Amino acid sequence: MSPSVTSESSTIKIVVAGGNYAGLNAMQHLYSSLLANDPKTAASPRPNVEITLIDRRDGFIHCIGLTRGLTEPEFGADLWVQYSTVSWLQHPSIRIVLGTVAEITADKVLLSNGDSFGFDYLLIALGLSRFAPIGLRSSTKAEYIEEIAKSHALIQSAQSVAIVGGGAVGLELAADIKSDFPEKQVTLIHSRALPVPGPFKDEFRHMVVDILQEIGVDVILGERVVAQTPESGDMSYDRTKHSPMPETVGTMSSNAELTLASGRTIRADLAIRCLGTLNKCDLLQLPLAADIFGDDGIAVKDTMQIDSEHYPNIYACGDICSRALVKLAGVGMYGAYIAARNISRSVLATGKLEDGDRYPSQLMLLLGKDHFALQLGDEIWEKERTREHVHKDMGLLKCVEVMSLHKEPEYVSLD
Ligand SMILES: Cc1cc2nc3c(=O)[nH]c(=O)nc-3n(C[C@H](O)[C@H](O)[C@H](O)COP(=O)(O)OP(=O)(O)OC[C@H]3O[C@@H](n4cnc5c(N)ncnc54)[C@H](O)[C@@H]3O)c2cc1C
Incomplete structure (x- = not known):
């Protein structure tokens, strides 16, 4: 019409x-x-x-x-x-x-x-x-520069970082932290047997896990975080009300202890939850x-x-x-x-x-500066072919x- x-x-x-x-x-x-x-x-x-x-x-x-x-x-x-x-x-x-x-x-x-x-x-x-910190609270560029500087300072000062959630954002964040700060202990925790939810092949998911492990990220799969102290803002957020704006609610916790469903505990100087939208x-x-x-x-x-x-x-x-x-x-x-x-x-x-x-459906994951994974439709691309489509910026x-x-x-x- x-x-x-x-x-x-x-x-x-x-x-x-x-x-x-x-x-x-x-x-x-x-x-x-x-x-x-x-x-x-x-x-x-x-x-x-x-x-x-x-x-x-x-x-x-x-x-x-x-x-x-x-x-x-x-x-x-x-x-x-x-x-x-x-x-x-x-x-x-x-x-x-x-x-x-x-x-x-x-x-x-x-x-x-x-x-x-x-x-x-x-x-x-x-x-x-x-x-x-992925949702941005800032409304001006000046506020934004201050906002990312604060998040960066927390990441920089942590010796160990735990990322909760193996969707695209959690994976890229874990990889970027480990690539830029190889000396840090970076752990990725995901509740399912393999990361990358969505219409993707297990072969692609395995490829992503291999890359993370190759760059030194400790990957824990099939383990749900059932408790976290201190809690981050999103954990008690009422998703039905949408108020305050989610972008103003933080998912970073310093000196965190994460309890997994198996009873295992993970301590991290900084925990960042990347659990969806x-x-x-x-x-x-x-x-x-x-x-x-x-x-x-x-x-x-x-x-x-x-x-x-x-x-x-x-x-x-x-x-x-x-x-x-x-x-x-x-x-x-x-x-x-x-x-x-x-x-x-x-x-x-x-x-x-x-x-x-x-x-x-497609997904290109940029896992630090030298690693990437791409599934386009049903096809998983070779690394060198993918590289041609990756921009340094x-x-x-x-x-x-x-x-x-x-x-x-x-x-x-x-x-
Ligand atoms: C870390 C990360 C990595 C990603 N990597 C990729 C990738 O490699 N390739 C890819 O294709 N996609 C990627 N994405 C997804 C991509 O960013 C989104 O698909 C894209 O941002 C969607 O564009 P959009 O314009 O619909 O929404 P947005 O980019 O979210 O824009 C929404 C706009 O609306 C404004 N807005 C929202 N609410 C209000 C309101 N209430 N009042 C006024 N203004 C409002 C916001 O300020 C914003 O400017 C990534 C996303 C993230 C977070």
Whole structure:
């Protein structure tokens, strides 16, 4: 179903809630098709459009590099790119609002400070919540630099570190700590027989365990942590209330004792729990679509409209969607591309909405600087083949390029 189009002369309001991989990439493609000058006419196709980007942060953060950002804070500092440094975001038809989305209804986005923003089209790209230190509490780059410096100091001063949770984040964090601080005792504890939950082969999981052991991480599998003293903030967190924001709740405990289900105890100068994510569907007050919100996020159509005939002008992309089995930056950016083009098509009344393709499940783990593992679909790649796709900066520059953060996006015609 193609949503209604407001008249040519009125200002059309587009709100993008969340401005990281998905939201910021959507901004780029909205800019290309609605605001950039068409070289043929030397004018933009739709000057009477107002695009509002709302985010609780003042910039893009390259989450993919965050584990190394904690072990190497100078590298970490570069991972945050302020919106104010992106020239095309300063376009007069773009407004950037630094604020926290508290509620989304059928026609407006409400912020925690009471401000509200009505929309004709909405793109929801709010991602997932994670607890600190991977979830970041900071809203400005200066706060962020201070935040990672504090986490780094805790890691640096610990002689022994225990990471609880063998998902992608726990694995990469354990590997980055051991690679940057080979003298530390690093232990990874995971409750199942093999790490890496998700649609992956056991052969891939074994490969990951072998790599960790090769770099010197002590891997304990099939052991659940049943008690921890002192407890970290996330252990008593009420996940049903989502308040305070998970990003403000810490998962690091100093001088920790962990008791495993077998009765074994592990002592560590620092324990860091990396135990998953929380979704943000509770921000959405769309009563006619209650059935499309699940634990895994919002159901969307292939057009990236939310999967409800009642709200054709509301789109969602990135980690907040239940679209992909494995939540990835690239999947979010691609969904954002489709969503932005479809919103632009509706605004410009240029015909039928397009469907996006589905990505095969994949996971590339960056396990320190010299080790990596990739499963793409059903295929496990050889190390040397994978190496060609690994960037020393963990893909920061590539993302900056793909999202045009250092250059003007070109005009793209949707005719
Ligand atoms: C350590 C780590 C390593 C990873 N490695 C990889 C990898 O190698 N490859 C890969 O493809 N993916 C990787 N990922 C996953 C990838 O980071 C996510 O898939 C990606 O961030 C999703 O993008 P998104 O835009 O949907 O959400 P996010 O990047 O989470 O962005 C959400 C945006 O919404 C804003 N926001 C959230 N809530 C609110 C609110 N209430 N009000 C206002 N603003 C809000 C946030 O500030 C943020 O800017 C990794 C993730 C982590 C944490």
